[in-house]
């Protein structure tokens with residue numbers, strides 16, 4: 800699938816790092832210099848990228864596990880949703896869940912983008928739903944562990 804992309808950064812377009820990777824790494828676009836995230840601080844980090852995603856598809860912004868395990872860096876709204884009709888810049892809502900400041904440098908790979916199909920549904924209001932073995936059970940109703 801080809802996706803039209805505007806790249807306002809001086810970084811290369813997101814690329815798959817291995818032949819069968821699902822995600823394309825997104826880089827920080829910080830022309831004015833690095834940004835420091837203090838402990839528990841969150842910031843929207845620009846990528847310099849705007850997309851034209853085909854109708855029927857979305858893009859998901861997901862954390863990178865390496866940054867999560869090594870530095871406690873996550874996404875507040877994980878996974879972020881990029882709508883097909885969004886034409887603005889993709890931004891990444893990073894949060895520092897560690898006790899140490901974390902420096903985000905220009906060009907650093909901060910998150911990953913997955914393009915996925917989605918359904919557009921219509922509602923069918925009813926008076927009752929079909930019965931199942933689970934019924935309304937959840938939240939550990941089958942036991943923990």
Ligand SMILES: O=c1ccn([C@H]2C[C@H](O)[C@@H](COP(=O)(O)OP(=O)(O)OP(=O)(O)O)O2)c(=O)[nH]1
Pocket residue numbers: 860876878879880881882883885888889890891892
């Ligand atoms: O991590 C994210 C999440 C969203 N967006 C952009 C693309 C998306 O299409 C738009 C709106 O996102 P969302 O629907 O999650 O935001 P909202 O809080 O529901 O606001 P809106 O009322 O604008 O839909 O913001 C990003 O750039 N990064």
